[in-house]
Amino acid sequence: MLLDGKAVAASIRSEIADATSEFIATRGVTPKLAAVLVGENPASQVYVRNKQRACDAAGIGSDLHRLTADCGESELLRLVTTLNHDPSVHGILVQLPLPDSIQSQRILQAIDPNKDVDAFHPENVGRLVQGKPRFVPCTPQGIQQLLIRQKIETSGRRVVVIGRSDIVGKPIACMLGNRGVGGDATVTLCHSRTINLNAIARQAEILIVAIGRPQFVGADMVKPGAVVIDVGIHRTDEGLVGDVDFDAVAPLASAITPVPGGVGPLTVAMLLQNTLRAAQLANSE
Ligand code: NAP
Numbered sequence: 301m302l303l304d305g306k307a308v309a310a311s312i313r314s315e316i317a318d319a320t321s322e323f324i325a326t327r328g329v330t331p332k333l334a335a336v337l338v339g340e341n342p343a344s345q346v347y348v349r350n351k352q353r354a355c356d357a358a359g360i361g362s363d364l365h366r367l368t369a370d371c372g373e374s375e376l377l378r379l380v381t382t383l384n385h386d387p388s389v390h391g392i393l394v395q396l397p398l399p400d401s402i403q404s405q406r407i408l409q410a411i412d413p414n415k416d417v418d419a420f421h422p423e424n425v426g427r428l429v430q431g432k433p434r435f436v437p438c439t440p441q442g443i444q445q446l447l448i449r450q451k452i453e454t455s456g457r458r459v460v461v462i463g464r465s466d467i468v469g470k471p472i473a474c475m476l477g478n479r480g481v482g483g484d485a486t487v488t489l490c491h492s493r494t495i496n497l498n499a500i501a502r503q504a505e506i507l508i509v510a511i512g513r514p515q516f517v518g519a520d521m522v523k524p525g526a527v528v529i530d531v532g533i534h535r536t537d538e539g540l541v542g543d544v545d546f547d548a549v550a551p552l553a554s555a556i557t558p559v560p561g562g563v564g565p566l567t568v569a570m571l572l573q574n575t576l577r578a579a580q581l582a583n584s585e
Contacts, residue, residue, distance in 0.1 A: 301450075301555040303529070305442070308449050309565035316572045317358040323580060331579030332361035333391040333417065334383045334570070338376060339369030339400070344395045351393070354568045360575055362387070370439065373402045377410055384412040388581055391417035391575035396467075414581060417574035420466065428471060431478045434581070435574045440472035443508065443529055443564025444482040452506070452527055452555065455484035460504035462517070462543075463493045468510040468531050476506075497521070515545040522549050527554040531563050 317542065320419055324330055326387050333355050337348050355362040365379055376394075383392050392415045396398075398404050404452040413423040419435035427433050436444075447454055459476050463469035469489065476485040485506070490497055501507055510531035522528060532543030542559030550556050 303446055303450055303527075303555050303557045303562060304343055305446060305557055305562040306565045308446055309442070309569040311449075312445065312566070312569040313354065313358055313572060316360075316569070316576055318390075320359040320576055323576065324585075327579075327583050329579060329583055330359070330361050332388055333393060333575045334363045334364065334365060334386075334389045336365045336367070336376070336383075336392070336394045338367045338371060338395070339399055341397070344397075344436060348395050351568055351571055353574055355575070356495050358572050358576075360572060369399045370401075371405060376402060376407055380407060380410045384410075384415065387582075389415065390579040391415055391571075392497045393418055393571070400415045415578055417571060417578055418467075419574065420424050421489050425466075425471075429474055431480070435577065436475070436570070437467060437471045438570040438574065439468050439510075439531065439563060439569040440475055442563055443531070444471055444475055445507070445570070446557070446563070446566055448482045448531070450555065452482050454482055455504065457485050457505045458503055459485040459487045459506045459508065460490060460501050461487060461508045461510070462494075462497070462501065463512070463531070464489055464509035465510060470506075472508055474508075481576075493498070509543040511543050514541050515543070517544040517549065519545075519548045519552055525554045526552070528553045529563065530557050530559055533559060535565060 316560045328393045331558055335348050383389050390458055392411050408420045411421055413421045416424050419437040424435050454476055461469050461473045473487045473489040473542045477487040490500055498521050502523050504526055514534040528544060528549055530542035532546040534541050540560045
């Protein structure tokens, strides 16, 4: 089965559009995202444009704040502080990666945790680990929603996550191991120091790959019948490919995400979800 992230994302986006218009009608407030783009990274420009378009389609406001690559940490911190104090802004997104001269962690920690729609602030990371999230990071949330909505049971199942980044691998491993719907799995987290990676990956009933290496996972790493979630995105001469060798793995897998059209569209949908939630939290009685 092909796990059609684009279709699932479209239905989530339509639910968010309905919830947003109801929120605006009852509260008289339009949820708003402030996106911050530093420098001219072409991929980042595309991502930010897509996020703004998605906001627009859902009835969520969005502003783009652009700084030059040489702006320096203090100018960026000043902008974040201004946005923190602006009551018309509910969500703040600083597009990564930032230029090498800026310490990303310092910036992410400066964002008001109540406006932290990427959920990278330590307070929100801590809440997620404790199973009491305020915001759930977008890509892992998209993966979990895809599993839930495609009725792929996680409870009691053996999950292997390859990649331990702060934005994908670590949070999805944590979420799938937490109690509750879309969780309760037995999770193994693998990385570049893992010994016998192939053998461990082959034990997975659900294999989640976020390593940033094009077509790294082949048929020899996948148990027949496994569900395979490919988070990777790579531009090649033949177009976009993931971290999984799709042609080799698809015949073996019971379900697999394509690239493009798998996890990517869900990430954007979840950003909208988090922005609406931020506005709801700011305007709750
Ligand atoms: P990342 O920060 O690049 O980290 C890569 C992880 O993979 C690290 O934990 C690394 O291990 C591990 N790794 C690298 N080579 C390995 C190997 N040979 N065997 C086992 N583990 C290995 O990861 P990321 O930011 O999560 O990005 C991963 C991919 O997902 C990229 O292609 C990125 O573009 C894509 N992505 C897509 C979306 C989306 O919306 N679809 C969102 C975010 C990221 P160590 O920790 O030991 O170095």
